[in-house]
Amino acid sequence: MACAFFDRTGAYLDRELPEAERKAYEAHLSTCDECSRELRDCSRLSRFLSAAGMPDIGRQPVSWKAELNRQRMVRFAEMLMAAAAVVMAVCGLWLFRLAGRPDSSAAVAGWERMAVTQQSEATPPAETDDPLAQALLRGQP
């Protein structure tokens, strides 16, 4: 492809060349078979492509509002899920830290001891209980 005008054929066909270049291209055409052939082929190609025209729209009116609402619902659901994930993560972290605290078992054991003590005081031994059980409940040997 030696001709310098060859690759400007499309721009000439599309009326995109400035005036001076357009005149130079037209003057060149009468002397160059290669560019004349290129112009003919590009014109035919262009006619074929533009003959397709625009197809009829599938449905009218385009349901962009339904799509907008759908996208907004999806975004809202995503935000809710993200918020739920954050809450779960924070709760999980809090429970993990609580379980790993060194005095937590002592605190629970103390609470349990207090409950057992209160229960022992609240249920005095009955006369019908076994003597050994009565002794244990009173705390006497």
Add this chain to the structure above:
Amino acid sequence: MAQGTEQPGGQPAPGAGDPEILRRAQAGDDSAFEELVGRYSKELYGLAFFLTGQASDAEDVVQETLVGAYERLAAFESRSSVRTWLSRILVRQAARHHRAQRVRRREQPLRLTAASSALLQGAVAAAPATASDVRMDVLEVLQTLRPEYREVVVLRELDGMSYREIAEVLGIPAGTVESRLFRARQELKELLKDYL
């Protein structure tokens, strides 16, 4: 297409021009946005149809385009026309669709209908009854092009945009539009060499 004076497909549009309707839409008037949708939906659908190659994909792309446009209404500063702005959003949405697709390489030789063949051999126009045949042939031919070549061909040959408008839509220099069109036409000529 003169701004706001024609509807897509060449139908005249009565009433106000795009800038006025756009101002109303930006002020929160949904019926004004609906008016813009009415003006451009056919053209947008046509672009999407040829860019994606599927009617169902085209509908999805147009819907996503209009949703995107609605949500970005406030940010639109009218530095380009409404048509260019909508086309830019649509081309990006279509690119998301065809990014997943590979260029279809033909395994069998292309067989065009008589109407298409006649156009490529020099007929001036196709008979109206054969328009859908030609459309299907064009669709098949376009799918063999790389997406960046398909975009410039569709915007230029089917939508009739100037190089400057195509450059605005694609965000590339006008010189790149010309070179992409040149390469796309060379590929198409090679594909259709038996008919030219």
